[in-house]
Amino acid sequence: MANLTNKKDPVDQLVDTVTFLLDVFHEFLAGIWMGTLPWLQCSIWGIAVGILCIFDFDFLLWSKIGVAKWYPDALVDRSIYISILMCSGFIMWAIYRAAVKMGLMRRLTSTFQSISLKNSLGQLPQFIKDEPLDAQTRRLRLTKRCLPMERFQAAKSALESSLQIFIDDMKDNRKSGTIDIIYAKEPMPENILLEEMQIKPGSLIVGETRSGPLTTDFNATPHLLVAGQTGGGKSTCIRQWITTLYVSNPSYEFTLIDLKGGLEFQTFENLPRLKVNGSVSLAVDQLCTFEEEIERRMKILKQAEVKDLDGLHQKIAKAIKTQGESPKVQTFYRHIIVVDEAAELFLSGGDVSSKEAQKARVVISKIARQGRAVGLNLIIGTQRPDSNALDSQVKANLIGKICFQMSDQYSSQVVLGNARARDLPAVAGRAIWQNGMQQIEIQVPYLSIERAEQILKPHRIISEVGGNKNDESREDL
Numbered sequence: 245m246a247n248l249t250n251k252k253d254p255v256d257q258l259v260d261t262v263t264f265l266l267d268v269f270h271e272f273l274a275g276i277w278m279g280t281l282p283w284l285q286c287s288i289w290g291i292a293v294g295i296l297c298i299f300d301f302d303f304l305l306w307s308k309i310g311v312a313k314w315y316p317d318a319l320v321d322r323s324i325y326i327s328i329l330m331c332s333g334f335i336m337w338a339i340y341r342a343a344v345k346m347g348l349m350r351r352l353t354s355t356f357q358s359i360s361l362k363n364s365l366g367q368l369p370q371f372i373k374d375e376p377l378d379a380q381t382r383r384l385r386l387t388k389r390c391l392p393m394e395r396f397q398a399a400k401s402a403l404e405s406s407l408q409i410f411i412d413d414m415k416d417n418r419k420s421g422t423i424d425i426i427y428a429k430e431p432m433p434e435n436i437l438l439e440e441m442q443i444k445p446g447s448l449i450v451g452e453t454r455s456g457p458l459t460t461d462f463n464a465t466p467h468l469l470v471a472g473q474t475g476g477g478k479s480t481c482i483r484q485w486i487t488t489l490y491v492s493n494p495s496y497e498f499t500l501i502d503l504k505g506g507l508e509f510q511t512f513e514n515l516p517r518l519k520v521n522g523s524v525s526l527a528v529d530q531l532c533t534f535e536e537e538i539e540r541r542m543k544i545l546k547q548a549e550v551k552d553l554d555g556l557h558q559k560i561a562k563a564i565k566t567q568g569e570s571p572k573v574q575t576f577y578r579h580i581i582v583v584d585e586a587a588e589l590f591l592s593g594g595d596v597s598s599k600e601a602q603k604a605r606v607v608i609s610k611i612a613r614q615g616r617a618v619g620l621n622l623i624i625g626t627q628r629p630d631s632n633a634l635d636s637q638v639k640a641n642l643i644g645k646i647c648f649q650m651s652d653q654y655s656s657q658v659v660l661g662n663a664r665a666r667d668l669p670a671v672a673g674r675a676i677w678q679n680g681m682q683q684i685e686i687q688v689p690y691l692s693i694e695r696a697e698q699i700l701k702p703h704r705i706i707s708e709v710g711g712n713k714n715d716e717s718r719e720d721l
């Protein structure tokens with residue numbers, strides 16, 4: 245634990261130096277672990293320095309500053325020297341981060357002193373650590389020094405202006421007598437409407453980060469998990485995805501399974517290319533049809549000698565372009581299978597027999613493993629993503645994860661591998677997005693049921709007068 249007061253004593257200076265070196269090492273490891281280390285820039289720097297050494301530019305520099313006699317000539321010494329130089333980008337980055345941290349400690353001390361945030365013994369809150377939570381958000385941990393939380397809350401704007409940060413949240417860790425300040429350099433957007441987002445049509449809109457909109461696609465994240473405690477925004481997020489994907493991708497097909505009695509997906513009834521299912525036994529039957537569908541699609545890919553759905557569509561498009569007509573191969577389209585409140589399907593009891601639950605698990609697991617290539621994509625919404633409610637193998641294949649606030653550390657740990665979802669501020673639509681190893685805080689855009697209905701209305705009208713928009717638009721492929 246570092247002390248915030250200035251020390252002039254040589255022993256204290258030695259302690260400071262060792263602490264600083266440990267901080268440099270800690271920042272380096274934290275950078276790797278949190279994915280904040282700028283690998284590309286540091287590697288380019290290392291390669292450039294290595295090339296300069298090969299052409300002896302470094303020796304010229306040593307000579308210019310008059311220290312050529314210390315230049316490492318022996319092969320082993322030179323190899324060690326060049327290796328250190330090539331890693332210097334990473335070292336400089338870690339030193340920079342540790343120096344920023346030291347500056348933060350100094351500014352914290354002077355802010356606490358200026359606003360008299362001290363206890364009856366005159367002690368200031370003490371710095372424990374400052375670490376990245378993701379590429380944009382950090383967590384500062386301080387001892388509370390028995391000060392009440394209200395004193396810290398009152399100091400929020402003074403801290404924000406003196407440290408030039410935006411504080412998202414302050415958390416009281418009662419057991420350890422510490423406080424966590426979650427902060428970032430940029431403010432987190434709140435209450436974003438879908439219409440306000442500047443995004444390319446057709447993409448899967450994940451949300452707004454501190455630095456702008458974030459999107460993905462089914463190639464990068466073939467299957468998605470939407471988790472979070474009740475009221476977090478799961479169904480709203482799923483509604484936004486289905487609506488935007490439906491209107492901007494006229495070839496996509498959808499199967500929606502809503503196990504809250506069909507209420508959430510009422511908005512999507514009577515649309516071509518889209519089936520809504522609200523009963524468990526129908527849902528299981530529907531899911532079982534995808535077992536055969538996977539086999540059928542695989543056969544078509546094999547016949548066409550392509551690896552996946554995109555390959556098939558590219559082959560057809562190329563043939564049309566060169567030969568002027570569609571080749572004699574069968575085709576198929578991306579099909580998105582959405583299961584909201586998935587735990588209802590996988591946990592036997594209530595409406596679900598254990599046989600049905602088992603069947604549903606087998607099919608979902610097969611789609612999760614084999615669906616990517618054949619254009620079958622899963623979106624699973626659940627309050628409970630533990631192993632009873634969702635197979636670990638399925639979960640491992642749900643590459644893209646949105647996790648809204650969770651009530652406890654365990655639930656957050658199950659989805660994200662850490663407590664970040666528990667620590668999210670209680671803002672509807674606030675979530676952590678995880679793609680592979682990377683995590684980032686996002687604000688999911690809001691799309692109301694009424695607005696979704698307005699957007700989908702023209703598509704419904706076409707179906708009611710009998711036109712088949714689905715088939716017409718597919719000719720564009």
Ligand SMILES: Nc1ncnc2c1ncn2[C@@H]1O[C@H](COP(=O)(O)OP(=O)(O)OP(=O)(O)O)[C@@H](O)[C@H]1O
Pocket residue numbers: 435436472473474475476477478479480481627672673674687688689690691
């Ligand atoms: N992205 C958002 N932005 C602003 N408000 C939101 C957002 N998402 C949800 N909300 C608000 O939170 C409420 C609950 O959202 P939603 O029904 O999507 O939660 P849920 O996670 O599906 O809950 P449950 O598990 O009970 O079904 C919404 O009615 C809306 O008022």
Ligand SMILES: [Mg+2]
Pocket residue numbers: 478479480508
């Ligand atoms: Mg819901």
